[in-house]
Amino acid sequence: MNKRKRASSGTSAKGKSYGGSSKPRSGRSNTSSSKPNSPRSGEDTKKVSASHSSVAPAKSGDKGSKPAKSAAASKRPGNAYYRKSEPPRQYKVTEPDELLHFLLKHVKSGRNAVKSILGRGQVSIDEKVVTKFNEPLLPGQIVSISKEGAVAAPSLTGINILHEDDDIIVIRKEAGLLSIAADKSDDLTAYRQLMSHVRRTNELNRIFIVHRLDRDTSGVMMFAKSEEVQQQLQNNWKENVQDRVYVALVEGAVAQEEGTISSWLKETKTLKMYSSSRPNDGQHAVTHYKRLKSNREFSLLEVRLETGRKNQIRVHMEDLGHPIAGDRKYGARTRDLGRLGLHARVLSFIHPTTGKLMTFETDIPKPFLYPFRGEATPAQ
Numbered sequence: 001m002n003k004r005k006r007a008s009s010g011t012s013a014k015g016k017s018y019g020g021s022s023k024p025r026s027g028r029s030n031t032s033s034s035k036p037n038s039p040r041s042g043e044d045t046k047k048v049s050a051s052h053s054s055v056a057p058a059k060s061g062d063k064g065s066k067p068a069k070s071a072a073a074s075k076r077p078g079n080a081y082y083r084k085s086e087p088p089r090q091y092k093v094t095e096p097d098e099l100l101h102f103l104l105k106h107v108k109s110g111r112n113a114v115k116s117i118l119g120r121g122q123v124s125i126d127e128k129v130v131t132k133f134n135e136p137l138l139p140g141q142i143v144s145i146s147k148e149g150a151v152a153a154p155s156l157t158g159i160n161i162l163h164e165d166d167d168i169i170v171i172r173k174e175a176g177l178l179s180i181a182a183d184k185s186d187d188l189t190a191y192r193q194l195m196s197h198v199r200r201t202n203e204l205n206r207i208f209i210v211h212r213l214d215r216d217t218s219g220v221m222m223f224a225k226s227e228e229v230q231q232q233l234q235n236n237w238k239e240n241v242q243d244r245v246y247v248a249l250v251e252g253a254v255a256q257e258e259g260t261i262s263s264w265l266k267e268t269k270t271l272k273m274y275s276s277s278r279p280n281d282g283q284h285a286v287t288h289y290k291r292l293k294s295n296r297e298f299s300l301l302e303v304r305l306e307t308g309r310k311n312q313i314r315v316h317m318e319d320l321g322h323p324i325a326g327d328r329k330y331g332a333r334t335r336d337l338g339r340l341g342l343h344a345r346v347l348s349f350i351h352p353t354t355g356k357l358m359t360f361e362t363d364i365p366k367p368f369l370y371p372f373r374g375e376a377t378p379a380q
Contacts, residue, residue: 159172261287287303
């Protein structure tokens, strides 16, 4: 009696795809149904979508034949890639708290383990990924913990984000990076990088320039996240900004311990600023300085701005007879520093929404202290 051989139909569980990429990275699925709102750039999303594919079902064959496995599946120990993603664990906030303290109450892990979960981008509040352990929580918010972390954010070049909220971003810019391009060139700028940064979570997000630092000046800068906040800060700049402190390494020994420079600034056709010899001829500029360190070759000054004009400190230091080190445009003769000797060290302002005083202070760049090695350094 002849027995019919039944062709195997369907695909084994191991051959099914659950929305993952056919080329998983680092032994983990690129996407997870449990994290629809993980921040990604548009380009990343397109790449992941293009890589989605189902494993072809095994061909029918003789009794005992095994379904074909993908190359990726055969290489992965335990075939974990094909297991269904677990939904995130969710916890509702019932009273005001801080994120780390909240997680420690609900997650059966130690403090360091919880911090690692935060650092990997596995925690979100109301579907927005959060990594700050002291993030404030309000009643009614939903805290979710995913099994896998969010896609890592692209690194920023020449920028450190000091503070970010719904209204502003405060950064530390390195020397050599443009604040914003003057034209439509493809130069790398702080503005362009921060625009990409905020659009990772929402393509409609934007940032707006509030003030600028020269390309070769390092230090603290602030950007607005809406045009309304930008206008509020710019239109009330003198009232909002409580303190702006720079440190300047200048050529020569500055005789006076402190002083004030006041002049009227104008601009030449070659875009160089200068102090006019006539009163009320140009923009009024006032700069206060205090000597921190000095020797025959260099002086380190603390500089406070009463006004914020283009190249104001650079022009006034030239007027003082002590141009900023490395500033060939405004009379410097030395190039030992390898950069402009000017750093925006402190920015203190009233927050445009909360009304709170916010102060951001950075250290004096180490190259500024090199000429005074062996001497007592000023307080950081």
